[in-house]
Amino acid sequence: MKTPAIDMFGKVIDSTVLAFRVGPILPGNYGSRNAAQGRGFMSEKQLKLFGGGGTTLPEGFRYQPDILTPNAEHELLERVRGLPFKEFQFQGYVGKRRVVSFGWQYDFNERTLRKAGDMPSFLLSLRETAAAFAGMSPDQLQQVMVTEYDAGAGIGWHRDKAMFGEVIGISLVSACRFRLRRKVGSTWERSAIIAEPRSAYLLSGPARTEWEHSIPEVDTLRYSVTFRNFRSGA
Ligand SMILES: O=C(O)CCC(=O)C(=O)O
Numbered sequence: 001m002k003t004p005a006i007d008m009f010g011k012v013i014d015s016t017v018l019a020f021r022v023g024p025i026l027p028g029n030y031g032s033r034n035a036a037q038g039r040g041f042m043s044e045k046q047l048k049l050f051g052g053g054g055t056t057l058p059e060g061f062r063y064q065p066d067i068l069t070p071n072a073e074h075e076l077l078e079r080v081r082g083l084p085f086k087e088f089q090f091q092g093y094v095g096k097r098r099v100v101s102f103g104w105q106y107d108f109n110e111r112t113l114r115k116a117g118d119m120p121s122f123l124l125s126l127r128e129t130a131a132a133f134a135g136m137s138p139d140q141l142q143q144v145m146v147t148e149y150d151a152g153a154g155i156g157w158h159r160d161k162a163m164f165g166e167v168i169g170i171s172l173v174s175a176c177r178f179r180l181r182r183k184v185g186s187t188w189e190r191s192a193i194i195a196e197p198r199s200a201y202l203l204s205g206p207a208r209t210e211w212e213h214s215i216p217e218v219d220t221l222r223y224s225v226t227f228r229n230f231r232s233g234a
Pocket residue numbers: 145147155160169170213215223224226
C-alpha cells in the first residue's frame with residue numbers, strides 16, 4: 001500500500017499551480033441529471049478549449065459541471081448537514097475537516113478498513129447519479145465519505161488508499177481548486193481544475209494511480225461526497 005506523500009491537514013506545500021475555470025456551458029448538455037446518463041462529459045480537449053490555457057488534465061480524470069440541479073443540491077444539503085460528522089483523525093492528529101463514512105470506513109489512526117453503517121437512502125440516490133457519471137453500476141460503489149470543509153480547511157497532497165479503485169467526488173455549496181501533481185524525474189507535473197458546486201469529478205486510471213491530489217484551504221464552507229469502489233483483486 002502506498003503511503004500518501006502528505007500533509008493531510010490542508011497545509012498545501014505547493015503554490016505554483018496552473019488553475020483554470022471551466023468556461024461557458026454548452027446548452028443541452030448540462031443542468032440536469034440527464035448529463036449523468038452518459039452524455040455531456042467534457043473531454044480534456046473541450047476543457048482546454050473552454051479556457052484551459054494549455055493546461056491538460058491527467059488521463060483518467062473526468063469533470064462534469066452541473067450534475068445536480070440547485071434544487072437537488074438544496075435537498076441534499078438538508079440531509080448532509082444532519083450527518084454525524086467527526087473530526088478527521090490521522091495518527092494522533094486532528095484535522096480541520098470533518099468526515100463521516102458509510103459502507104466502509106478507512107481508519108487512518110489504526111490504518112485499517114472497517115465495515116461502516118449502511119448508506120442512508122438519500123446517499124443511495126446520489127450514488128446512482130455518481131455511478132451513471134462514471135459508467136459503473138451503483139452497487140460497485142461500496143464506500144462513501146462525506147467531508148465538511150469549514151473555511152480554512154483543505155486536504156493535503158495524497159493518493160487515496162490502494163484498496164480503493166475509482167473515486168467519484170461530488171462538490172456541494174462552494175467551489176474549490178482541485179489540484180493534481182505527479183513526479184516526473186526531479187520535478188512535478190501539475191494540473192488543476194475549479195470543482196464547482198454541483199459538479200462531479202472522476203479519478204480513474206493514471207489520474208487515480210499516478211497522480212496525487214490536494215485541495216488548498218477553502219474560503220467558505222464546502223462539502224464533498226466521494227464514492228469509491230474496491231480495486232479489483234484488493
Ligand atoms: O473533497 C474532495 O473532493 C476530495 C476528497 C479527498 O481527496 C479524499 O477524501 O481523499
